[in-house]
Amino acid sequence: xxxxxxxxxxxxxxxxxxxxxxxxxxxxxxxxxxxxxxxxxxxxxxxxxxxxxxxxxxxxxxxxxxxxxxxxxxxxxxxxxxxxxxxxxxxxxxxxxxxxxxxxxxxxxxxxxxxxxxxxxxxxxxxxxxxxxxxxxxxxxxxxxxxxxxxxxxxxxxxxxxxxxxxxxxxxxxxxxxxxxxxxxxxxxxxxxxxxxxxxxxxxxxxxxxxxxxxxxxxxxxxxxxxxxxxxxxxxxxxxxxxxxxxxxxxxxxxxxxxxxxxxxxxxxxxxxxxxxxxxxxxxx
Numbered sequence: 211x212x213x214x215x216x217x218x219x220x221x222x223x224x225x226x227x228x229x230x231x232x233x234x235x236x237x238x239x240x241x242x243x244x245x246x247x248x249x250x251x252x253x254x255x256x257x258x259x260x261x262x263x264x265x266x267x268x269x270x271x272x273x274x275x276x277x278x279x280x281x282x283x284x285x286x287x288x289x290x291x292x293x294x295x296x297x298x299x300x301x302x303x304x305x306x307x308x309x310x311x312x313x314x315x316x317x318x319x320x321x322x323x324x325x326x327x328x329x330x331x332x333x334x335x336x337x338x339x340x341x342x343x344x345x346x347x348x349x350x351x352x353x354x355x356x357x358x359x360x361x362x363x364x365x366x367x368x369x370x371x372x373x374x375x376x377x378x379x380x381x382x383x384x385x386x387x388x389x390x391x392x393x394x395x396x397x398x399x400x401x402x403x404x405x406x407x408x409x410x411x412x413x414x415x416x417x418x419x420x421x422x423x424x425x426x427x428x429x430x431x432x433x434x435x436x437x438x439x440x441x442x443x444x445x446x447x448x449x450x451x452x453x454x455x456x457x458x459x460x461x462x463x464x465x466x467x468x469x470x471x472x473x474x475x476x477x478x479x480x481x482x483x484x485x486x487x488x489x490x491x492x493x494x495x
Contacts, residue, residue, distance in 0.1 A: 211253070211254055211255045211256060211439070211456075211475045211476055212255070212256070212257045212258065212259070212284065212438075212439070212475065212476045212479040212480070212485070213250065213255045213257075213258040213259070213439065213440060213441045213443075214258075214259045214370075214403055214405070214438045214439060214440040214479040214482070214483070215259060215261055215372065215403050215405045215406070215440025215441065215442050216246065216258055216259070216260060216261065216440070216441050216442065216443045216444075217241070217260070217261055217263050217442075217443070217444060217445065218241055218242060218243065218246060218260060218263075218273070218276070219240070219241055219263050219444075220240040220241075220242065221238050221239065221240065222240065224264065224266070224269065225264075226263060226264060227264070228263075228316070228319070233448075234448070236447065236448060237444050237445065237447055237448060241443075241444040243276060243280050243283075245444075246258070246280075246282065246283075246443075247280075247282060249443060249451075249452035249453070250282055250452075252452075252453060253452055253453055253456045255282075255456075256282070257282060257283075257284040257485070258282055258283055258284060259283075259284060259285050259286070259287060259311065259312075259440070259479065259483060260273050260276070260277060260283050260285070260286045260287070261286075261287040261314060261346065261372075262286075262287060262288050262289040262314050264289070265289050265291075265315065265316065266289060267288075267289065267290060267291075267300070267304075269288075269289065270286065270288030270289050270290070270304060270310075271304070271307055273286045273288060273308075274286050274288065274304065274307040274308025274309070274310060275307070275308060277308050277309050278307075278308045278309070283309075284309065284311075284483075284485055285309045285310070285311030285312070285483050285484075285485060286308060286309060286310055286311060286312075287311060287312035287313065287314050287344070287346050287483075288304060288310055288312070288313060288314070289313065289314060289315060290304065290313055290334075291334075292313070292315065292330070292331050292334030292335060292337075292338075293328075293330040293331060293334055294334070297333075297334045297337045297338075298337040298340065298341065301313070301337060301338065301341045301343065302341065305341065310343065311343065311344060311483040311484055311485070312343050312344035312345060312346055312370065312483060313338050313343055313344075313345050313346070314345070314346035314348055314372075315348070316348055317347065317348055317349050317353060318348050318349055318350045318353070318376070320353075323352050323353045323355075323356060324356045325353075325356070326347075326349075326353070326356045326357055326359075326360045327356050327359055327360060327363075332360070332363060332364070335360070335364055335367055336364060336367070338367060339364055339366045339367035339368070342484065343368075344368040344369070344370050344482055344483055344484075345367055345368070345369055345370065346370045346371075346372050347369055347370065347371045347372060347375075347400075348372045348373070349371075349372075349375055349376075350375065350376055351375055351376065351377070351378070351386055351387040351390055351391075352386075353375075354375055354386075354387075354390035354391060354393070354394055355390060355393070357369070357371070357375075357394055357400075358390070358393050358394045358396075358397060361394065361397035361399055361400050362397060364399075365397075365398075365399050366399070367399060368399060368401070368482060369397075369399055369400040369401070370400075370401050370402075370403060370438075370482050370483075371391075371394065371400060371401065371402040371403060372403050372405065372406065372440075373403060373405050373406030373407065373410070373442065374391065374402055374403070374404070374405075374406070374407065374424065374425075374428050375387065375390070375391050375394075376406065376410050377391075377407070377410055377424045378410070379407065379410045379411040379412075379416075379420060379421060379424055380410060380411050380412045380416075384423075388427055391427070391428065391431065392427075392431040395428070395431035395432045395436070396431075400432075400436070401432065401436040401437070401438060401478065401481075401482050402428050402432045402436060402437055402438075403437075403438055403439070403440040404425065404428070404437050404438065404439050404440065404459055404462070404463075404474065405439070405440030405441065405442045406440070406442040406445070406446070407421050407424065407425070408421070408442075408446055408449040408450045408454075408455060408458065409442070409445055409446060409448050409449050411449065413448050413449040414449075416449060416450075418458050418461050418462060421458065421462060422462060425462045425463075429463075429466075434463075434466050434470035434471075434473055434474055435470070435473055435478065436478065437473075437474050437478060438474060438475075438478040438479045438482055439456075439459050439474055439475045439479075441455050441456065442455070443455070459474075459475075463475075
């Protein structure tokens, strides 16, 4: 099993603006490699993708160093200033530091729903594609049309939709999320993570059945060959333990064939992030 989405952080060393507010108190503590190793070993996960948490090249460099030293971390989705004129050089420099497999920016926090279509950002994302990297889409439903247009403009860019674009599960709402995510799925250069859904549900009262309609929809529009499992640990701990998240994902994919589930839980992550058969980034030195 490959966990295609998790984080590490230490609030004693760095500010995490998204972590403000009392609701996030339960996870406002260090989550380090030893913690990751404990939860992944218990769940039978043999490789992971470590994903950025702040807009910081320093954090990305630290994550790459961590990945070099920790065998379970197969690759890093880092951050770079996409609007920088030398973005290609910055990407190359990061790639020399460790197993960089993708780039992400917290687009969900941008007030401009068309942020992804700004000329400077599109140029930067073209450089990401040229570097052979994926780009993780962290967007809200209102930003899905821009993401779909981006996928059309840059068909050479591998796009990975995080958390199925955060469907409004707790509110029980369906549109415009369902139609917008289906439009994005029509672009063949986009895959979707089966991740982050327990925290879109009611943190204290969710059940697997509350997630099923939304998971069935992304299974329908993307197909099992373009879905990949991610825990979103430690954020998931607001609503569920690592083990419970894994068990929920297994239950929600119970209708798939063995080959399809092997894709969701391992092979599709290899393809999306350019990992070798052992689960490691081909760029790992």
